Amino acid sequence: MADKAEKQLDATVAAAAFQKQWFADLRRRVFDERQPYALVQADVPFELFDLLDVPAVSNQWWAAIVAAKRQAPAYLDAMSADGHHGSLCRYCSLGYASTKYRDVQEPPWGGLPTPRLLCARLTCDCIHRVFSLWAEAFGSELFEIDHPGASDLPPRWWELGRHRWRELVEPHRLAFVVSTLERLVERLEAIRGRRLDREALHQRLDMVNQQEEVFDAVRRLIENAPVTPVRMTEQISNVMATQWVRGSEWALAHARAFHDEVKHRVETGIAACPGEQARLMWVGAGLWHDTDFYTAFETSHRAVFVWSMYLAFGPDAYIRYGFDDPLTALASRTASFNEYLHNPPWAAEWIVQQALDHRIDGALVLRPRSMKPAGTGRLFIERALEEAGIPVLPIEGDVVDARAWDATAARAAVKSFLETRVAR
C-alpha cells in the first residue's frame, strides 16, 4: 500500500496539532484538576457541554483515532472473545472496547480518562446497550436522548434548513427534543454548579452559523474550481477538528484559515491531484483504518476524491437563522441527523444533488459490514445516483474494523471501476 499521503495544506497540519493538544489538555484537566468531561455520540449538541465547561469527546472521533492507529483489531478481538458476536456494530462500540479491554494494549494518547457523564441519542438499536455497558465499565452516569421517529419528511430538506427549519421537524418531535435538552442542561448545570447563560448560547449558535457559512464558501470553491483544490481527506481533517468545538473562537478562526488556504489554491490553480481526470465521491462514514485508500488512485488514474458528507453536511444541516429560542433551534438540528444521512427520501436526494453540484464522475458507496442502521437507505442512494447518470461502485467494508478488509482487492475493484465505468 502507499505510504501516508503528505498533507498538502498547512491548515491540515494545524488541525491535527490542535486535536492532539486539545486531548492532552483534557487529560490534564481531568487527572490533575479533577475537572469533569463527557463522552458523547457525535450527534449530540456539543455547544451545551462546551458552554457549561464540560468538554465533550466524540465517540466516533475516538473510534477513528483508535482505528487510524491500527489498534482496533486487538480491541475487537477481545470483544469477540468475550462473547459479542461478529455482526454487532463496531463503529459505535470500539470506544467501549478500548475501555472494557484496556489491558490488551496501550491506547492512543494515553487513553480515555473516566468521564463524569456519557450522553447518547438513541438512534440505532444498539446505542442504549453499548452506552449502558460503557457507562457501567467506567462507573459513570449515562444521559440518553431518545430519538422520536419522523412521519413527515418534506423534500429537498437542505433548502428548508436555514430559514424554514421548523418545517423540517414535526412539532411534537421538536417539543420532545427541546424538553430532553432542557433536562440535559439541568444535568450539566448540576455537575458544574452554575446556570447556562442562554444569551451565550444564542451567541454560540450565531458563531456556529458563521463557521458553517465559511465551510459553505469552501464547498462552493471546490464545486466551482476547474480542478479539485483540496483532497477529501484534508477536507475531513479540517472540518471535523472544528466541528467538535464548533462555534468557538478557535473553530471560527481555523475555518477561516482553511478557507483562505483553499481559496489561494484555487486562485493560483493548484490541484490536489495534478492532471485530474476523474472526480469521485465517497458516500458513508470514512474508512478510518485505511485513509490512504482515498489517495490511492491519484497517481495511477488521476482520480481524486472530491466529496464526502463531512464538509457539505455542516452548512446544510447546522445553519439556523431566525431563532428566538436557541434551544429550539439546536433541537431542530439534533432531531433528524439520521434522516438526513441515511433514510429515504432525504439521504438519496441530497447526495444526488451534491454529486451534480460537484461534477462527480463516479460514486463509491460504503456497504458497511456491521453498522447495519447506517447501511439502510443505501440501495435507494445507489439507484438514485445511477438514475442521475453517476456510476456507482459499492465498497463493502467496516469503517473501523480492518480485520476483514482486503485493501488490495478493494483498490483493484476501484481501478476496474475507473477504467470501465468512469473513464472520461
Place this chain on the structure above:
Amino acid sequence: MTINAIAKLTAAFDATFTSPGNAAENDRPPAVISWPSVPVEIVRAAGLQPIFVRGGAMQTPSADAHLEPEIFPGRLRALVDAALTGNLSGAACVIVPRTSDPDYKAFLYLREFVRRSIVGTLPPILLFDLLQSDGPDVGAYDTARTRALLDDLASIGGRQPSLDDVHQEIARTNAARAAARRLAALRRDRPRARGAEVFPLLGAFWQLEPNAYVALASEAADDFARRAPLDGLRLLLAGTPMDSPALHVEIESHGAIVVAEAGPWGSGAAGDDVACDGDPLMALAEKYRRDAIGPRTPVSALRAWFLRILDNVDAVVVSLPPEDTAFGWDYPGLRDLLQARRIPHVCLAGDPYRPLTPADHDRLHTLVNVAAAPTGKVRHGG
C-alpha cells in the same frame, strides 16, 4: 371439543394478512401491524381487526431487491414483499411501531415506494412512535402518540370511539390477558404441554377477538390441567424474540421442553393487565412502553425479567440470528449470570425459521445431556 379449541387458537395464530382465516373478526377491515407493540385495544375500538406480520421461511424476492441484506428480519421482509406484490390491497392500513430501527426504516421505505412510484398505491402507512426509554418526557410523548394513532385509526375505520369504548376494549382484553396468563402458568414448574404447542395458543392472544380468546384459551387450559406433567429439561429460549415456534420444534426434538421465551408472542403475550381507572390512553401507552419487548426495550427491564424466570428453568438457549443488532450486547452479562447460577446454555446464530445445522443439533444434544446430569457437573456452552 378441547382439541377443537387448541386447533382454533393455532389457526388464529397462523392467520396472516394475506389469509386471515378464522381470525377474522366479522367483517372488520384488517389493520396490518409489524410487531405486537401496538395497543390492540385501540385498533379494535376503532372498528379494525389487528393482523400481525410474522416471519417465516418463505421467499421474499420482491423485497430482496429493495432491502439491504441481514438488516431486516423476516417479518419485515414479508411485509415489504407483500407491499410490492399487491398483497396489502385488502388492508385498511399498515401500522409500524417504533419497536426497532428496522421497523422504522421499513416504514420510511414503504412511504418511499409510493413516492417514487415503485408501487402504485398502498393503504395508509402509519408510524406508531412508541418510545421506550426511561426519560421523564417519554410518558407524555407516548400518550400523545397513542392518542394520535387512535385518531388516525378512527378516521380510517370510520368510527370515532369514545374513551368509554376504549375502556371497554381494555376490560375485554384484560380478560383475554388473564386467560393467556393461566395458559402460561401451566408451562411453569411442572409443564403440562410442550412449548411448540403452547406458543401459538399464547400468540393467538394478539389476533383473536378477546371474548373468543377467553373461551378458547380457558378450554385449552382446562385440557392442559388434566394432562400429566411432562418429564424433560425445562428450557428458556432467550435472545432475539421469536415470532414462530419453529425453533421450539427443533429444540424439543431433543426431549427438552421450552417453558418460556423472551418476547411478546409467547410468555410475554399477555403481561399484566392495563389499568382501567384513569386515562385509558395514558394507561395503554404506559403498558406498551413498559411491556413491549423488542430491541429498544431497556436492558434493565429485560434483566429483571430474566432474573424472575431463571428460577424455573434448567437450561437456556440463546438465539442471536444474523440480523441481531441489540440482544447480542446482553449476551456476556447473561452468560455470566447463568454461570453464577450454574445453569448451562448454548448460543444459536442461525435463522430461527430454518432447520438447525447438524452442529447446532450436536450442541443441543450436549446441552440436554449436561443439564440432565447430576448437579455439580454442569458445563456452560458458548
